[in-house]
Amino acid sequence: MNKQELSILVGGEAGAGLDTTGQILLLCSSRGGLYAFGNTEIPSLIRGGHNSFSVRISSEKVLGHMQQVHILLALNEETIVLHQEDVSEDGAIIYDGDILQNIEKKSWFRKDRQYIAVPLTSFAKTIAQDPIAKNMVAIGAAFALADYDINFVESVIDKHFKRKGEIIVKRNHDAVLAGYGHVKAQNIDFAYTLKKTNDPAKILLSGNDAICLGAIRAGVKFVGEYPMTPSSSILHYMASEAHEYNIAVRQTEDELAAVNTIIGAGFAGVRAMAATSGGGFSLMTEALGLSGMTETPIVIALCQRPGPSTGLPTRSEQGDLEFAIHASQGEFPRLILAPGDSEECFYMTGDAFNYAEEYQTPVIIMSDKYLSESKQTVDELDQQDITIERGKLLSDEEIARSPFRRFAWSDDGISGRSIPGQPKGMFVVASDEHDPTGNICEDSDNRKMQMEKRMQKLTTASKAIKEKYRVYGSERANILLVSWGGTKGMILEAQEMLKSQGISTKFLQMTVILPFPHDILKLLEKTATVIAIEQNYSAQLARVIRRETGFLIPHEIVKYTGRPFFAKELTETIQHILDPEKQPNVPKYITYRERNKMKM
Structure with missing residues (x-):
């Protein structure tokens, strides 16, 4: 047939x-x-x-x-x-x-x-x-x-x-x-x-293409980047469209320079972004803290590949999640988004630019080589779904009402922001701790207030962002698959394969990692069999979930060869978890761990 x-x-x-x-x-x-x-x-x-x-x-x-x-x-x-x-x-x-x-x-x-x-x-x-x-x-x-x-x-x-x-x-x-x-x-x-x-x-887009289109629709006007596989095509695409959309695109001498340039652009009121991979992000970490301390909005697309060091430059992995969560010294808020396909790359990039300005903080878009460079057909993208929200960017009239204090206390953690050239909107900015005016200050009471003000942004963002995860499959299913990023497509296909064999599952796709969606605990606790699926060695999302909720995901399916999952591999491994006698073997390049039988 x-x-x-x-x-x-x-x-x-x-x-x-x-x-x-x-x-x-x-x-x-x-x-x-x-x-x-x-x-x-x-x-x-x-x-x-x-x-x-x-x-x-x-x-x-x-x-x-x-x-x-x-x-x-x-x-x-x-x-x-x-x-x-x-x-x-x-x-x-x-x-x-x-x-x-x-x-x-x-x-x-x-x-x-x-x-x-x-x-x-x-x-x-x-x-x-x-x-x-x-x-x-x-x-x-x-x-x-x-x-x-x-x-x-x-x-x-x-x-x-x-x-x-x-x-x-x-x-x-x-x-x-x-x-x-x-x-x-x-x-x-x-x-x-x-x-x-x-x-x-049909539209044919890679994840990187979609990130670029989302950024253009969101009003990006400055791109600073040093080329690094698999993020380089973002630089190439933006450079090719720079004249059409009036975007300044600069290939910098290194990744530290790239993120410093976008911080400068963000300070000047311009929507700015950089893209890199794990090695480049390592160089960006000091400046990432500068963005956090100065409360300057920036967007970074982190397109992962296997490490450490040079690793496997042209392969795929999801090994930088915990790195992104903790990158740079000290504590400051950052938002982390994890799209799973090209369509989500488009829409969530639009969200990233809004979040960066609304919460005056760095936003990191997590991708991986498989998602970044694979091309797929997508349904028509609705550009009207990406609107521009600039947050507390004050008008000249608002600034003139009272003496402007850039880092003044606010119950939601977000102070009013000005850009250079606004009358009466001038302020001092430094990488040191500072008082509400921006002047350097080492006073204990001030330090406590500024830290709490900045960290309050995560609570504010958590309440405002409604969709931090998606659930696919049957609500009644007693098998829950948990994952993030570019593994999405293969998990959805594995669900269909299992369904054809009479096995019902549901899939929790985490699309916002920070602020963390603590309400997933209810879903985790009420499901009999919970399985984490990740393309890294240590099941990093599962570790983040345990740290944030106390819930230990008992089953882990991981792959760290630099090659993406196949749906068939996932199907066979899930069958092994459910009935090891019927499916005694796990595919060659898959590692399966049962955490509740291991010393923690």
Whole structure:
């Protein structure tokens, strides 16, 4: 039976055009009204090494990548060796017949796999006149196998390469047609097909793209950043849109300079942001405290990757949550938001800028490589849902009513704010402790008052922010899955897999980590089986929950290989927790811990 879903994995070495291949596959499907999701796995190399780009396409909404592959596009032999285990029994492996011959004599050859030889190299050289174009030949072969509308594919390719000139357009166009025609001529009966829909083209966004769009809609006017994977595309995107939206974008000499520049911009009344990863955030921590002490609004997107030190620069992890909570010396309020998909990245970035100004404090948006760089189709974004709220930014008339005291006591912890140039709004600002006017003061009573005033902001924010978490699934379920960030999509898919097997679950997605939502304790206590799912070694959110509520989450599923979860891995591990006799094994790269049987 034909299925309107397709999982394609293209593999090869760095420099072989894999990113272009993945982007074209995504564009051809999303512009054809289909849902799609794309994820890259690459080593930290400019050339060589093994790269892969996974694309999942469906007529129904997809939330993440798949472990099972329907079409494997092998641009080299290593791709077959590494990935053919994941190819479904009714799938196919398309390989370069020019460089691989007599494959039945290879040690990796399997009789239960369908191998399709396509002369990728010779077609690229003779038709496109460029050996790198073998990836375009492979695209044509894949769409032929899935019986996708080649005329539509041609139109997408024409538009994609148009800015490179007619010659490049024609070469890529012809390369795709060559691959398509070669496979079509073989009349292969394939189980998975794709049909273009009559629905409008869908928006294709990465998490970083969505953060940028949310920031632009929220009125960002200054971006200071030093490039660091996986946050760099935020700098690139903002620089490309700077002229259109009147945004000052500065690539600074390092991350400390970046955060200092956005503090200066925030002090001047401009909405400002920086983006970085864990290593860069380490350099930002001193200045983060400056933002907290001077009560200057800033937004930082922290796009996590595995550490410590350089770690795995091009992989994904959620290892910086507790770091973000405690970063910089001393105590001061900060808000931490944790979107789980591209749509949430858009809307929650808008929230971040409002919160930064309303509570006059740094706001950190937690992302990870998987969420930051994976591309997915999203429903139309409602820009009207992002409004601009500037908090206690006083007018000239309000300032003139009484002597202005920038850090005056306020029951909600938030003092009135002025910006440079406002008559009678001048004040002193320093990184030292200060009195209500801003002048340095070491008096004990003043210190107590200023500390309590600043920390009161978290209580104020906690009361004002209504939605700090979301719950998916059946309210009656006795199994609660707890997580945050980019794991969202795979958990939702695992829920559906478990549901099909008669196992009912609910999923607590934490979207606001600070101020902490203490009311989740009721949900935790009334559920029989609670399982934390995180992409870090120590289940950091579970530790934060225990510290804030006293509740010990008894089961932890963690993964720290630098690769994201698969829904199948989660499903099998949850089954193991529920019935270890029926499901005795845990997947290879998953670590499961039962905390109530461990010494704490």
